[in-house]
Amino acid sequence: xxxxxxxxxxxxxxxxxxxxxxxxxxxxxxxxxxxxxxxxxxxxxxxxxxxxxxxxxxxxxxxxxxxxxxxxxxxxxxxxxxxxxxxxxxxxxxxxxxxxxxxxxxxxxxxxxxxxxxxxxxxxxx
Amino acid sequence: xxxxxxxxxxxxxxxxxxxxxxxxxxxxxxxxxxxxxxxxxxxxxxxxxxxxxxxxxxxxxxxxxxxxxxxxxxxxxxxxxxxxxxxxxxxxxxxxxxxxxxxxxxxxxxxxxxxxxxxxxxxxxx
DNA sequence: CCGAATCCACAACGATACTG
DNA sequence: CAGTATCGTTGTGGATTCGG
Numbered sequence: 001x002x003x004x005x006x007x008x009x010x011x012x013x014x015x016x017x018x019x020x021x022x023x024x025x026x027x028x029x030x031x032x033x034x035x036x037x038x039x040x041x042x043x044x045x046x047x048x049x050x051x052x053x054x055x056x057x058x059x060x061x062x063x064x065x066x067x068x069x070x071x072x073x074x075x076x077x078x079x080x081x082x083x084x085x086x087x088x089x090x091x092x093x094x095x096x097x098x099x100x101x102x103x104x105x106x107x108x109x110x111x112x113x114x115x116x117x118x119x120x121x122x123x124x125x126x
Numbered sequence: 127x128x129x130x131x132x133x134x135x136x137x138x139x140x141x142x143x144x145x146x147x148x149x150x151x152x153x154x155x156x157x158x159x160x161x162x163x164x165x166x167x168x169x170x171x172x173x174x175x176x177x178x179x180x181x182x183x184x185x186x187x188x189x190x191x192x193x194x195x196x197x198x199x200x201x202x203x204x205x206x207x208x209x210x211x212x213x214x215x216x217x218x219x220x221x222x223x224x225x226x227x228x229x230x231x232x233x234x235x236x237x238x239x240x241x242x243x244x245x246x247x248x249x250x251x252x
Numbered sequence: 253c254c255g256a257a258t259c260c261a262c263a264a265c266g267a268t269a270c271t272g
Numbered sequence: 273c274a275g276t277a278t279c280g281t282t283g284t285g286g287a288t289t290c291g292g
Contacts, residue, residue, distance in 0.1 A: 021240075021244075022233075022236045022237065022240060023162075025236055025240070025243055026158065026161070026162075026232070026233070026236050027158040030156065030157065030158040030161050030232070031156065031157065031158070032152065032153040032156045032157070035152070035156050036149075036152075047273085047274090048273075048274055048275090049273065049274080059265070059266055059267085060266090060267095060274090060275090061265070061266070061267090061276095062264090062265070062266090064274080064275065064276085065265095071250065072246065072247055072250040072251075073243050073246055073247060074239075074242055074243055074245070074246025074247075080274090083273095084272090084273090085273040085274080086272080086273050086274055086275090087273070087274090088273080088274060088275090095239045095242050095243070098235055098238070098239065099232070099235050099239075101231070102228055102231035102232050102235055105227070105228035105231055106152070106156070106225070106228050107148075107152070109224055109225050109228055110148045110151055110152050111148065112224070113200075113221045113224065113225075114147075114148065114151070116200055116221050117151055117199050117200055117221070118147075119200070120198065120199055120200025121198055121199065121200075124197065124198040125198075173253085173254095174253075174254060174255090175253065175254085185285070185286055185287085186254090186255085186286090186287090187255095187256095187285065187286065187287090188284095188285065188286085190254080190255060190256080191285090194255095206254090209253095210253090210292095211253040211254080212253050212254055212255090212292080213253070213254090214253080214254060214255090
């Protein structure tokens, strides 16, 4: 997908259009906070403040910003309860859960190659 | 992994250490250029300039910077041919190929939910 | 051809303060 | 509690240049 480049089929224009759009989507979503939020959300639905605690290190601003982005792209659903104080809950959509599966893969990968990476770093830094 | 937080087993310290280190690794690698490079590399080995063409939009600087990072973490191998002009080739290591599998998953995901995302964006922007 | 270093514009981010 | 806006700082990334 992202790396495809030479085509000669008649529907050239459409393919390159969807291809560049795909890359744009990819670029927007492939950032660490988005992934950490998706991971944290998991199967459950969480409030803003719960997320804030769970995704440790994230600032209020980054959290809202990324949640808006994820909502816009249809990965999370935002549910506002008009109570006082307000209560806002976030849940992964089906698309979000599908993406989470691949993010889980990355997490598993990190676990698996943990030692390899540490060793490689030491070698490199010498 | 990344979202785990409460533990009470005796080896607490080790777990939280490896956990935070895992998050650090995750954060370093989860950026769009790294992913696009890994995708572009695929099974083949490519020269610097070939990568530069293939990962369209990337600058000379970002490419070297990310390649160094990936090399340091043991995801790509860098092979210098001492010819003139120099010839430098990059290849995914086994760890790199394993990660590529999950990145492929993300690409497939993008293809799959392409329409869903576009639709959601339109709804949101209105 | 590849890489490192410099410079600099501008985007990202954190902190803070204010609203419903 | 959740969200928006503003501001000041830091950092990111492109352009360019020089060096192997």
